[in-house]
Amino acid sequence: AGGLYQLSKAGKLCVPAMNVNDSVTKQKFDNLYCCRESILDGLKRTTDVMFGGKQVVVCGYGEVGKGCCAALKAMGSIVYVTEIDPICALQACMDGFRLVKLSEVIRQVDIVITCTGNKNVVVREYLDRMKNGCIVCNMGHSNTEIDVASLRTPELTWERVRSQVDHVIWPDGKRIVLLAEGRLLNLSCSTVPTFVLSITATTQALALIELYNAPEGRYKQDVYLLPKKMDEYVASLHLPTFDAHLTELSDEQAKYLGLNKNGPFKPNYYR
Amino acid sequence: AGGLYQLSKAGKLCVPAMNVNDSVTKQKFDNLYCCRESILDGLKRTTDVMFGGKQVVVCGYGEVGKGCCAALKAMGSIVYVTEIDPICALQACMDGFRLVKLSEVIRQVDIVITCTGNKNVVVREYLDRMKNGCIVCNMGHSNTEIDVASLRTPELTWERVRSQVDHVIWPDGKRIVLLAEGRLLNLSCSTVPTFVLSITATTQALALIELYNAPEGRYKQDVYLLPKKMDEYVASLHLPTFDAHLTELSDEQAKYLGLNKNGPFKPNYYR
Amino acid sequence: AGGLYQLSKAGKLCVPAMNVNDSVTKQKFDNLYCCRESILDGLKRTTDVMFGGKQVVVCGYGEVGKGCCAALKAMGSIVYVTEIDPICALQACMDGFRLVKLSEVIRQVDIVITCTGNKNVVVREYLDRMKNGCIVCNMGHSNTEIDVASLRTPELTWERVRSQVDHVIWPDGKRIVLLAEGRLLNLSCSTVPTFVLSITATTQALALIELYNAPEGRYKQDVYLLPKKMDEYVASLHLPTFDAHLTELSDEQAKYLGLNKNGPFKPNYYR
């Protein structure tokens, strides 16, 4: 989605676009709820590591980071968080995670997970200081978060121990366990539940239908958020899976709230 | 904030207004994080109820409802949720709560908590069907969620058992424990931590300063969300309390992300 | 219970005694489940402290410590644990708590909670190093865990700020918030739920009935654990409160397990 906004700013977007990535259902399911499960799954399938008692640092406390942290905390890991955004940082504090700079904990942690969307978050300097056996992986949106290129130097030996798992070996024998060569762990070493795929695909399909059907002039050459009502529609289509029973507003209540009984129920900016 | 938007729609807003209620820090702290604690505190101080094993229904899964549910689940309660909005409903499912209509569980629950912002959520019909000893309270934003007026009828006896606690007694001897006469439990029977007050007050003060200092024309007679950067500033002022250490973007990273190193770090709609 | 065993060892116990304190129901309810709630309640009623983001050290990871840690972790506190027993220490690790010596964290924590049953766990040396505003309280079984006597010296000023809450003030202005003068927080500043009282009282009554009714010779002048079957009976009496439905063994299953269909279902040492 970031790319679309940059194109738009630069005046280079030649069609209307929907930023489906930032619809609530997409964000919460593809990022928060899916990653809460796939971080555990990806780590287990590749390393068989036990989570209990492990010290973990999670870089980034957006939806993906929140999911990773919640899962690992629940499994008995001791989790530290790094953040650049003070709002997300404060949320990490309130959720019970120590907010640190990477350099403060890099020597002691057993697992390093990147979820920033940024580049060069884990650079060679940090990799040099990790302890023997430290697991390094990326749950963010690109393969740039870990500076893997910096590990392709003559003094370090790479040993492929199994599919998606490399040991990078320092001259003194220290080994770092690098997963998926720094690419996305959740896509490379875990599976995406059909339920999440269904939500994402429904969102994308509805966005396309909306763009196609919209009367001329509704959308210009710009980036739009999915209309709230469609976002709600995606969610409502998936409730029966859980045998979930929605409550309906009475006429009196709808009037009191100033809402249509069929939604949308929240302002567009609500997350 | 709802009222401001209604005034604005009706063209009756005669000054610019900031909707500080929907800034991230306000929302999360005043609603989610504060209520996560005050629901337990309010119930304990008034009723000394043990949470473990209790069946609870929480009406509404916005920030307040999320906080109440998380706290009670953590204390060993079995929590059911009601919702009108399919997005919030789906979140309740993914967080491990059965989504029900109130009528499905009203006979079996030990505690009923309203967090909807709506009116007449718990009406006499439901009160009639609650079991003996059921505790009823309101964590939403008004005193209208529980239809308390419907309980002021001759066949029901009210007994004030202690400050903020009434027993409403049915002819067959059944007692409902009504807290704060249906007004806000968190304000009536719990305390608001100074930390939360500080965040809310800072947000309000910054909003006023911004409105006062803004060059003419920046704000019209409309409702505005607090600029993201100010929201982030409020958060950053409160990080030292937790000895929390923020990470700074390098120049290269800021460029990669297309961000100013000092923020804002997220689009305005980000929550 | 410790006292009984010491009497017995010394040959000074002149009647049979039941160690009801170590029956499973008593241990779990009076200690684990009750303290999980009363630590929050006791702290809120006395200090109105917000738990989210606070750093807390809990001394002792027995049932009481486990309850305190679980509750505070769930409320978003960052919890450290001290222990002398390696088994409990390892459990703390697996439950996600850093196991430290008190001296490692005493300067940084916001709350200190003792749950050891030991004496002089928090001594003057530690009190001197706590930060301004640090809250100190005792959830263990005596008033000896915090060396309160060491604070009754001329250079320190005591200020009673409200019932059960003293500020102890150092010459440099630092204040420590001492709760209940070091006596039990859960008894002094919280309430014991009737459900827990019921379990404890039932256990004690059954133990007395058993000692009274037992045929001569069943019990000598020694300390006995409550027979498993009675422990199970106490539990079964309290299940209807939760509308809990027990499964019955079939004859075939009871035979397979070598159990009587009516219990006891576990060996005596099972906890």
Next chain:
Amino acid sequence: AGGLYQLSKAGKLCVPAMNVNDSVTKQKFDNLYCCRESILDGLKRTTDVMFGGKQVVVCGYGEVGKGCCAALKAMGSIVYVTEIDPICALQACMDGFRLVKLSEVIRQVDIVITCTGNKNVVVREYLDRMKNGCIVCNMGHSNTEIDVASLRTPELTWERVRSQVDHVIWPDGKRIVLLAEGRLLNLSCSTVPTFVLSITATTQALALIELYNAPEGRYKQDVYLLPKKMDEYVASLHLPTFDAHLTELSDEQAKYLGLNKNGPFKPNYYR
């Protein structure tokens, strides 16, 4: 361990035996902490199921059941528990799980997990009533908990969909997903962390050394629990893995508690 006690009762045990299975470290790690992780791992590797929002029934709330329930609850599943033992049943209630008979929920659950050590817990009658797609697996100690033999009948079709995963297909098309043909999921479809193996192996080795070295007469032809001190020793050997720092008793404290400074720190029955 049950077998040893039966042999002993029958007078057929011809050597001393250690019940290492019931030592605290073995119980907690091999059962509680290991299963807390392997239930998620085993289900993911075989079925890629998403846990969030799923309804699950766990049969048995011993250490294994407690681990399974805690993990699934943390991942957002809605968990029901069945139990025969009122003490464990009451614990399930206090931990926030509805205690039901299997027949009450069998039609609605998405996943059925057995952890009882019993036989014929999930019989054909229940399998007939499960909904389409229901996953059935066994985390208990034998292959007898699910009556798999009852599914080997002509009207049902078996389809092996992948290693360790069978679809059993009813005439109406309903499919049950049976894992590991009813054998142990944690051993068949997950991995046992080296940390857990190390604890178990250390416990077993110490037990053998003790039996071998013990002076004549210390052990008769009976079943013994591992001496507490050895149990503690096993734990202490594994603390450095977590960089965990144990506190030492002072002489004064040891005297106060009536303990040796080097342990054992708890009575033998302590769990």
